[in-house]
Structures are given as C-alpha cells and as structure tokens.
Amino acid sequence: MDLEEFRALPEWPLILRDSWETNARWWQAGFTEGGDAEYEEQIKPIVREGLRGARRVLDLGGGEGQLARVLARDGADVVVLDSSHAQLVMAHERGSTGVLGTGGSLPFVTGCFDAVLICLVLEHVVELDEVFAEVARVLARGGRFLLLLNHPILQTPGSGFIDDVELGEQYWRLGPYLHQDIQMEEVDASVFVPFVHRPLSEYVNRASAQGLALVHMQEPAPPPGFLARAVEYQEVQAYPRLLVLHFERRS
Structure with a gap:
C-alpha cells in the first residue's frame, strides 16, 4: 500500500502496535541472546564502536534491550523505549531499564541524552518526521545519533532473492526503489511484520531538516x-543487507 494512503487510515497506529505486541515472543526467541548471527557478528560490534564513550543513551525501539545491555557493559546509562509491553517486560527481566512509549512523542526532557540509538526500527515506522524531531530535541548539542537500517535498496516492494532453476541463475530482484510503500510481510510462518520502504534520501534529508x-x-x-x-x-555476499548512518546534532 502507498505510505500516505496507509497513514490516512485512522486505525494505523493500532495496526502497527498490535503487530509488534503479537510478535514479541517470536522476536525474542530468534534474534536475541545469541540467536542471530547478524546481531552477534555485526550489529553489536558496530553499535559498540559507534557509541563508544557515550554516557547517557536512549535506545529507541530497543525491544527487550539486548543492545542496551551491550552499551551498559561499556559503562553507559541506557534507557530502552519501546511501544511493546511484552518487550519491556522481558527487558526488565534481563536487567534493562525500559519505558513504554513511541518515538514520535518521547517522555524525556530536552537535551537529556548524549546519544540516541535506533536499530532496525525506522523501516517499520510511519511517522518519520516526528521521530527525527524528537531525536533532535532530546539530544544534547554535539550528541550522536546512530541509525541502523535494513538497506533500502534491498527492501523495495517485491524485492527478494531469486533462484531461477530453469536459467541456472541466482540474483536479487529489485522493486520500485523510489516509491514509498508499506507492506505486511510474512517473515516466518504466520508472523506478519510491517515494512516501510523509503529511499535513502528520505532518511538523510528529513534528519538534516531537524539539525x-x-x-x-x-x-x-x-x-x-x-x-x-x-x-x-554466497552469490550475494557483495550485497549490503545493513545500512549504518552516523549523525551529529549540530544545531
């Protein structure tokens, strides 16, 4: 569905919230506590290096807090904000400080964090401008904003790995990159997750507009x-699945 058409639906916040509440246990089982190679081998080291030395960190959309715990072991005071009650219950059980809320209306005072982390979240979020405005508001001047995304070029509508047996070819099929779209994708058996596609320029330019x-x-x-x-x-090892953007609050 076109992104603006979806946002015109009065029930869209409930659709997204219920999706993550329903799928929280699936996420916790497959992508935390050492369950996912990409987190263990790539995402955690990138986050540690990108936020090295940060002392007061907001992990926005941080789920059950696995990245918050990584940063806490490096000496940071980390708050996890998530819209899923089930995720925050697990975060508390695993030793993280969690706050229920959404990125478009953060319950924190202005300039109270020296770093904000958003990891694999904004490709599931509709209110992009609101989130960037709030990130800029709660960041202190000179603060760091580390944003990790599923690479937009590989998350276009209709994209995916193709194994063409008849032609003997394997390749990644791309969809319409410039079109902003939202789809409920079945990422596992009976597990549907909303994916918002935007071109890279949308993230960079909208963040820049907020300083x-x-x-x-x-x-x-x-x-x-x-x-x-x-x-x-092995055929797609030169295709980047992850995009990492390092921002700084300049104004």
Whole structure:
C-alpha cells in the first residue's frame, strides 16, 4: 500500500502496535541472546564502536534491550523505549531499564541524552518526521545519533532473492526503489511484520531538516554467520543487507 494512503487510515497506529505486541515472543526467541548471527557478528560490534564513550543513551525501539545491555557493559546509562509491553517486560527481566512509549512523542526532557540509538526500527515506522524531531530535541548539542537500517535498496516492494532453476541463475530482484510503500510481510510462518520502504534520501534529508548532520555512513558486507545459512547466499555476499548512518546534532 502507498505510505500516505496507509497513514490516512485512522486505525494505523493500532495496526502497527498490535503487530509488534503479537510478535514479541517470536522476536525474542530468534534474534536475541545469541540467536542471530547478524546481531552477534555485526550489529553489536558496530553499535559498540559507534557509541563508544557515550554516557547517557536512549535506545529507541530497543525491544527487550539486548543492545542496551551491550552499551551498559561499556559503562553507559541506557534507557530502552519501546511501544511493546511484552518487550519491556522481558527487558526488565534481563536487567534493562525500559519505558513504554513511541518515538514520535518521547517522555524525556530536552537535551537529556548524549546519544540516541535506533536499530532496525525506522523501516517499520510511519511517522518519520516526528521521530527525527524528537531525536533532535532530546539530544544534547554535539550528541550522536546512530541509525541502523535494513538497506533500502534491498527492501523495495517485491524485492527478494531469486533462484531461477530453469536459467541456472541466482540474483536479487529489485522493486520500485523510489516509491514509498508499506507492506505486511510474512517473515516466518504466520508472523506478519510491517515494512516501510523509503529511499535513502528520505532518511538523510528529513534528519538534516531537524539539525541532524550525517557525518559517516557504512554499508558492511553480510557477516560469515549469515552467509553460512545457505549455499545460495554466497552469490550475494557483495550485497549490503545493513545500512549504518552516523549523525551529529549540530544545531
């Protein structure tokens, strides 16, 4: 569905909230506590390095707090904000401080964090401008904003890995990159997750409009643990699944 059409639906906040509440246990079982190679081999090291030295950190959309715990072990005071009650219950059980809320209306005073982390969240979020405005508001001047995304070029509507047996070819099919779209994708058996596609320029320009300046960008190759999942994945080892954007609050 076109993104603006979806946002015109009065029930869209409930649709998104219920999706993550329903799928919280699925996420916790498959992507936390060492369950996912991309988190263990790639995401956690990138987050540690990108936020090294930060002392007061907001992990926005941080779920059950696995990245917050990584940063806490490095000496940071981390608050996890998430819209899912089930995620925050688990965060508390695993030793993280959690607050129920949404990125478009943060319950924190202005300038109270020296770093904000958003990891694999904004591709599921509709209110992008509101989130960036709030990130800029709660960041102290000179504060860091680390944003990790599923790479937009590989998350276009209709994209995916194709194994063409008849032609003997394997490739990644791309969809309409410039079109902003939202789809409820079945990522596992009976597990539906909302994916919002936007081109990269939307993230950079909308963040810049809020005084968040892009200072560095990473497009790392998939880690060995991901490539080992299937022989076919060797054909896409030069395709970046992850996009990492480092911003700084300049104004």
